[in-house]
Amino acid sequence: MDELVLLYTVARGETLDARADWVGRRTATWRVDGSDVVIPVRDLAAFPWSRARPVRAFSWRPGQRHRPGLAFMGARRDAGTDSRAWPSAARRALTVLDLCGQARDVLSQPFRLRFFDDGVGRQHVPDFLVATAGATLLIDVRPAHLVRESDLAVFAATDRVAVSAGWRCLVVTGWRDHVADTVEALVRGRRPRTDPLGLEEELLTAAVGPRRFGELVAATAWPAVARDHLQRLLWRWRLAFDLSEPLGDGTWICPAVA
Numbered sequence: 001m002d003e004l005v006l007l008y009t010v011a012r013g014e015t016l017d018a019r020a021d022w023v024g025r026r027t028a029t030w031r032v033d034g035s036d037v038v039i040p041v042r043d044l045a046a047f048p049w050s051r052a053r054p055v056r057a058f059s060w061r062p063g064q065r066h067r068p069g070l071a072f073m074g075a076r077r078d079a080g081t082d083s084r085a086w087p088s089a090a091r092r093a094l095t096v097l098d099l100c101g102q103a104r105d106v107l108s109q110p111f112r113l114r115f116f117d118d119g120v121g122r123q124h125v126p127d128f129l130v131a132t133a134g135a136t137l138l139i140d141v142r143p144a145h146l147v148r149e150s151d152l153a154v155f156a157a158t159d160r161v162a163v164s165a166g167w168r169c170l171v172v173t174g175w176r177d178h179v180a181d182t183v184e185a186l187v188r189g190r191r192p193r194t195d196p197l198g199l200e201e202e203l204l205t206a207a208v209g210p211r212r213f214g215e216l217v218a219a220t221a222w223p224a225v226a227r228d229h230l231q232r233l234l235w236r237w238r239l240a241f242d243l244s245e246p247l248g249d250g251t252w253i254c255p256a257v258a
Contacts, residue, residue: 001137001170004096004179004243008147008171010159026161028111031055041113044165049129054109056125090127090141093172095183097139098190101237102132110138113161117153124154129167136167144173182247188228189235197222199229200238207239207253214249 026041030052039047097103110129115122130137138158142151155171162169195201199220206219213230220226230253233239240254241247 001097001100004100004176004183005093005170005172006144006174006176008142008144008155008173010155010169010171011152026113026115026157028113028161029055030111041161041164044161045167049107049110050105050131052107052110054107055112056109089143089172092175092180092183093139093141094128095187096175096179097130099183099186099235102134103130104133105131113158115157115161117157122154122157124158126158136165137170138162138167139170139172141172147173177244178246179243182243185247186231186235189232193232195229197225199226200233202226203230203233204238207255210252210254212249213241213247213251213253216253 022041027038028041028044028047030037030039030047030049031054032052036055094106097106107129109125109127111125113124113126115124126138127141128137128139130139138161140155140158155169159169199222202220203216203226206216211219217223217226217230230239234241234253237256240256241251245251
């Protein structure tokens with residue numbers, strides 16, 4: 001994930017509640033079985049959030065500025081998105097996360113955090129809580145040009161809470177060169193499909209060393225159909241390529257390293 005997205009560097013806010021009992025004074029409100037469950041921040045790590053649902057509902061009405069939607073995920077459940085950016089920055093962040101292949105569970109807008117900033121009570125709902133094979137990620141998605149001064153304390157508070165729970169906090173502000181376009185080109189490969197022509201095995205056999213994308217599909221019996229299957233193999237990391245370059249016929253494809 002770190003190699004694909006651009007992250008905002010969160011600074012520790014000096015104006016945040018610094019008293020020793022802050023983990024007991026800050027609260028997180030979850031939505032479980034249709035009811036609100038309020039817990040102190042110190043209990044976040046132990047909370048069984050796999051049962052929770054988004055704390056804030058996604059709405060649809062004429063004339064609204066944001067664009068809610070449901071993003072297909074390879075994890076246990078699909079995730080809702082709610083963004084003013086188009087294409088949806090939140091949806092794209094989920095797609096990049098899905099490409100990484102480590103997400104086991106994703107909860108959109110997981111809880112409502114209440115905290116104090118310079119003595120003033122504030123609240124924030126992070127975008128996603130993600131369980132991966134090796135860590136739990138608390139993610140906010142905010143395009144760089146939309147980050148405001150008032151967001152800085154929110155990011156600092158969220159980061160502090162995440163660290164106290166043993167999680168990692170990420171603020172995604174954009175994508176590294178060519179990542180967004182390439183991921184959008186490959187995304188169709190994540191859905192299950194059949195391969196009656198055996199083209200995926202042909203591609204894997206032909207990719208014994210570095211070969212260009214166009215050359216590799218041309219080596220199969222059905223090149224036009226093989227293109228789609230090669231994108232599927234790339235999405236599933238059965239074959240490797242350089243995401244820092246535009247994806248095209250000239251892209252070098254290599255055997256995946258186990």
